[in-house]
Amino acid sequence: xxxxxxxxxxxxxxxxxNAGCRLYFAYPITPQSELIEYMAKMMPTVNGVFxxxxxxxxxxxxxxxxxxxxxxxxTSSSSPGVSLKMEGISYLAGAQLPCVIxxxxxxxxxxxxxxxxxGDYFQATKGGGHGDYRLIVLAPxxxxxxxxMASDAxxxxxxYRNPVMILADGMLGQMMEPVEFKTPKTDEEIEELGRQHExxxxxxxxxxxxxxxxxINSLEIDPLVLEQHVxxxxxxxxxxxxxxxxxxxxxxxxxxxxxxxxxxxASRVVRSAVDELNAEGHSIGMVRPITVWPFPYEExxxxxxxxxxxxxxFELNTGQMLEDVKLAVSGKVPVEFWxxxxxxxxxxxxxxxxxxxxx
Amino acid sequence: xxxxxxxxQSLTAVPFTYCPGCxxxxxxxxxxxxxxxxxxxxxxxxxxxxxxxxFAYKFFNFDMxxxxxxxxxxxxxxMKRARPDMHVFTYQGDGDLAAIGTAEIVHAANRGExxxxxxxxxxxxxxxxxxxxxxxxPDMKTTxxxxxxxxxxxxxxxxxxxxxxxxxxxYYIERVSLLSPADIVKAKRAVQKAIQYNKEERGFTFVExxxxxxxxxxxxxxxxxVWAKENMLPFFKPGLFRDKGAEVKS
Ligand SMILES: Cc1ncc(C[n+]2csc(CCOP(=O)(O)OP(=O)(O)O)c2C)c(N)n1
Ligand code: SF4
Ligand SMILES: [Mg+2]
Numbered sequence: 001x002x003x004x005x006x007x008x009x010x011x012x013x014x015x016x017x018n019a020g021c022r023l024y025f026a027y028p029i030t031p032q033s034e035l036i037e038y039m040a041k042m043m044p045t046v047n048g049v050f051x052x053x054x055x056x057x058x059x060x061x062x063x064x065x066x067x068x069x070x071x072x073x074x075t076s077s078s079s080p081g082v083s084l085k086m087e088g089i090s091y092l093a094g095a096q097l098p099c100v101i102x103x104x105x106x107x108x109x110x111x112x113x114x115x116x117x118x119g120d121y122f123q124a125t126k127g128g129g130h131g132d133y134r135l136i137v138l139a140p141x142x143x144x145x146x147x148x149m150a151s152d153a154x155x156x157x158x159x160y161r162n163p164v165m166i167l168a169d170g171m172l173g174q175m176m177e178p179v180e181f182k183t184p185k186t187d188e189e190i191e192e193l194g195r196q197h198e199x200x201x202x203x204x205x206x207x208x209x210x211x212x213x214x215x216i217n218s219l220e221i222d223p224l225v226l227e228q229h230v231x232x233x234x235x236x237x238x239x240x241x242x243x244x245x246x247x248x249x250x251x252x253x254x255x256x257x258x259x260x261x262x263x264x265x266a267s268r269v270v271r272s273a274v275d276e277l278n279a280e281g282h283s284i285g286m287v288r289p290i291t292v293w294p295f296p297y298e299e300x301x302x303x304x305x306x307x308x309x310x311x312x313x314f315e316l317n318t319g320q321m322l323e324d325v326k327l328a329v330s331g332k333v334p335v336e337f338w339x340x341x342x343x344x345x346x347x348x349x350x351x352x353x354x355x356x357x358x359x
Numbered sequence: 360x361x362x363x364x365x366x367x368q369s370l371t372a373v374p375f376t377y378c379p380g381c382x383x384x385x386x387x388x389x390x391x392x393x394x395x396x397x398x399x400x401x402x403x404x405x406x407x408x409x410x411x412x413x414f415a416y417k418f419f420n421f422d423m424x425x426x427x428x429x430x431x432x433x434x435x436x437x438m439k440r441a442r443p444d445m446h447v448f449t450y451q452g453d454g455d456l457a458a459i460g461t462a463e464i465v466h467a468a469n470r471g472e473x474x475x476x477x478x479x480x481x482x483x484x485x486x487x488x489x490x491x492x493x494x495x496x497p498d499m500k501t502t503x504x505x506x507x508x509x510x511x512x513x514x515x516x517x518x519x520x521x522x523x524x525x526x527x528x529x530y531y532i533e534r535v536s537l538l539s540p541a542d543i544v545k546a547k548r549a550v551q552k553a554i555q556y557n558k559e560e561r562g563f564t565f566v567e568x569x570x571x572x573x574x575x576x577x578x579x580x581x582x583x584x585v586w587a588k589e590n591m592l593p594f595f596k597p598g599l600f601r602d603k604g605a606e607v608k609s
Binding site: 023025049051053054055057058059061062063064065066067068069070071073087088091095201202203204205210212213214215216217218219 | 371402423425435436441442445466
């Protein structure tokens with residue numbers, strides 16, 4: 001298939017439809033509005049459901065209802081709107097409902113601004129909503145990856161009956177890049193995807209006899225029963241940690257003097273700086289977590305070669321993934337951090353300068 | 360032996376968790392009977408609220424969802440849009456529907472979602488132990504209005520049927536009372552109509568039940584009925600607000 005030049009927001013929307021998403025509920029917010037607008041335009045052409053909800057709270061609860069019916073369903077928003085979805089995300093996790101949530105992050109806290117930022121890392125990976133649960137969180141670094149993650153996210157959601165978040169940012173949402181799309185799923189394939197859930201989801205009885213009573217529910221009033229439920233969730237999360245960690249390494253070898261870690265949009269800027277310095281004769285390795293939960297702790301630890309003096313973390317926040325990298329490095333070498341906030345993206349020159357100061 | 364009364368097929372055998380004399384059980388039964396009568400049990404689904412009826416997902420004998428506090432109309436919207444071949448209702452209390460879930464109910468009604476909403480107004484937060492509700496009457500004492508609801512401070516009770524009746528889309532809106540056997544017979548007719556319209560995909564249908572909470576009102580069930588008749592019915596007047604089906608016929 002040939003490549004199409006598209007904005008990240010539109011590319012991920014198109015890819016979601018290709019992946020069989022036929023229900024989408026959301027509320028407008030910059031910088032993700034192209035996503036909701038694309039869905040408004042395209043969902044009717046595939047007999048899908050597009051509904052502009054009265055709030056992000058309602059949108060995520062519509063997702064809960066549709067996911068409870070076993071259908072591929074998605075919502076998207078940007079930081080302040082994602083905060084409003086957190087109640088619903090906790091319920092989705094508790095009731096084990098598969099769905100996809102996209103956060104096109106902007107600057108915060110509060111209303112912040114509408115420029116790219118990575119300040120929602122904690123919210124996405126460490127809870128955000130109440131209770132003991134985990135979200136699978138994918139962090140794309142290019143428009144192509146953003147689009148590819150749509151189908152990955154739905155597959156992971158279905159496989160584990162768990163909500164999945166794609167943690168993007170305003171830069172990726174707005175940026176245009178050439179994208180190659182996967183073959184769209186046929187109506188029959190989408191039907192089949194829905195049928196895999198019919199042993200637990202809300203669905204009609206096929207014939208006249210009453211057969212099932214499925215409950216979409218996160219309430220277990222008996223502590224001993226809730227304990228078992230949460231333990232079951234934790235076993236699932238263990239499985240996800242064992243099977244689904246995704247990351248990318250670049251120029252990791254035994255000569256590395258520095259290893260850098262960065263995710264999403266930030267990692268692209270960092271990578272150009274790293275490449276320039278390596279061309280000048282340095283040896284810098286790079287790790288980019290693609291799943292930020294589950295987090296590649298061991299993989300980062302393994303990337304630290306014998307000559308590494310320092311691990312450097314760069315983010316568009318005040319140091320959030322930094323905490324996970326520190327856990328991974330676990331005191332082996334010093335971990336340094338530099339970031340930019342306010343919706344300002346650092347330049348390769350700035351990163352270069354920070355790294356040069358280490359030699 | 361001839362069976363003259365039995366549990367509707369649309370209710371499970373799970374015993375109700377309601378206090379003696381509580382009307383939630385009566386409301387459940389009316390809904391279940393209407394679903395049985397319309398032969399909808401295999402295509403029916405519903406949403407339980409947060410409130411004393413939180414376990415409604417166990418009581419109705421078909422697939423059910425339990426929603427976050429106030430969000431049932433949004434959840435039901437997602438369900439109906441995902442499974443247009445099924446019929447969806449929500450069951451909600453006054454705190455759930457008229458306080459925390461005000462946006463969800465107004466907008467589901469305004470979209471004319473093809474769902475039925477059953478709203479149990481007992482003028483109090485039953486489940487959490489008797490706090491003030493948006494429907495608590497002026498000067499009525501609750502645990503969070505220990506000196507009585509002061510309308511200058513906290514406003515008047517909200518009349519939801521009247522509020523929804525300002526919207527264009529709703530198909531059917533009626534307020535009924537559960538305060539006497541005769542009223543319950545009338546309430547049954549309203550529930551039947553809502554479920555029938557739901558089956559026929561006519562649009563958004565809404566039935567409010569004026570009910571009681573003997574436990575948190577601190578009254579025995581019989582006195583609670585009398586108190587509600589004297590105090591609630593003058594403010595929450597039963598009546599048919601909207602029936603687009605009847606308009607069509609006449
Ligand atoms: C987000 C949230 N806030 C508060 C509560 C606590 N809570 C549980 S039930 C309830 C009130 C229910 O009252 P109502 O809807 O009138 O139902 P009733 O019990 O009277 O039938 C409240 C405030 C909750 N569960 N979730
Ligand atoms: S607390 Fe009130 S509303 Fe709740 S079950 Fe008891 S009587 Fe019914
Ligand atoms: Mg109440």
